[in-house]
Amino acid sequence: MPEDLTVDASAGDLPEDESTFRKQPVSFVRRSGRMSEAQDRAWSELAPFYAVDVPRDVASTSVHPDARLVPAEVYGREAPLTVEIGSGQGHAIVSAAASHPDRDYLAVEVFRAGLARTMLDADRAGARNLRLVEANAPEVLETLLPEASADEVWVFFPDPWHKARHNKRRLVKEGFGATAARALRDGGVLRLATDWEDYALQMREVLDADPLFERAFDGSADPGSDWAPRFEGRVMTAFERKGLNKGRDIRDLAYRRVAR
Template sequence: MPEELPEAEPAFRKQPVSFVRRSGRMSEAQDRAWAELAPQYLFDVPRDVASTSVHPDARLVPAEVYGREAPLTVEIGSGQGHAIVSAATAHPERDFLAVEVFRAGLARTMLDADRAGARNLRLVEANAPEVLETLLPEGSADEVWVFFPDPWHKSRHNKRRLVKEGFGALAGRALRDGGVLRLATDWEDYALQMREVLDGAPEFERAFDGASDPDQASDPDGDWAPRFEGRVMTAFERKGLNKGRDIRDLTYRRVPRG
């Protein structure tokens, strides 16, 4: 349990969040997972002004949480946890952190992780920008993943998108020098916005590492990165493909500080 922190001054969030937290009933199995598995998997986040907020003095120190020093991958918006549980199971030498606001998804993630025996995974129930901005120590993440975030496709809702002006600084703060930011979406206009935002972020440069095609790997000026081979096919990606939408990947590397 984290140490008790002083109460924050009453305030309201200055920016709209990228989610609408709907109340949904969890199944008996999910309720049981929350009760029995949360002590193992869930990091208890001290709150600020909202149920998904992060107290500005709260810190998640990976070496203390995981009990070792290892490369850390953070997935923003982990959903049901399919991608991150698969990755954590396949790479026991690495540590993984799932950031999500929906309890049913977190409960499902814990159930699947427990069945798979993944002990290198932890979960955070919190607003992602606050996790990147303050909860994680600067330079603590080796990779940050943002796969199929809510597109907020209506123009009047675009301001709720996660990847917008300022996101480069948030992700860049959490990543170590040389760390990798991976993104994917099936909405063309959001992909274009992601690329514009991150191409303009001084913290990042394009990086096509891990490409299955060597020519693509050496083409930093190409439009899109190749599909990340470490990303398992999820319901979100399959839904986009079934609707005839193209999946666009982007990969960026954190440039050295200073």
């Protein structure tokens, strides 16, 4: 890989909307902001271990199409891999990594402050089986990860883009199934959760119609329900608590990648 493709971890201010540089709208608006002293320390002291150096394409959170992540090289072993898309401040994935040292975890997020918090918490928890990627999630799933390399992909509380004119920015929409399925091994599980009913319905419609997935839930935990039981590995986060405080129901979904 040419040296000039290496990401600069000390990059300055970033554009608010990176979709300006992309062919498709992205599911986030990235805003720059000051980080705390502890977060700055995380990038200087902890990023060399936790953060995967990602060669870029046209935008600061893009992934160069020639870039490849080889899990066995990154983690120094072969183990089941779980990828969390939009890991936020890392509460769910740090908890999982600390509780399951026999598995490997990859957090994908575009917000630096959240990644910094994730590294600080992982360091305190002694979670050495976790790595972070600062990048647009679909590009990580489409090209950066080897095909069939992940045992699970998590999408918990993605931005709902609840205004109708913004629905095109949603991560889980037509075509997402193929993107996630490429990264998942046969029988691997895609887990989702949201507190927005219309987004949950969209997720279910998109994935029910995708021939690459089948439901990994049957409603038996809640007779008459079309939703999966709460995933026991999903810890309570600020996003979930905020939704509950506003009176919104939390809906979980789980889909299994069918055999190739």
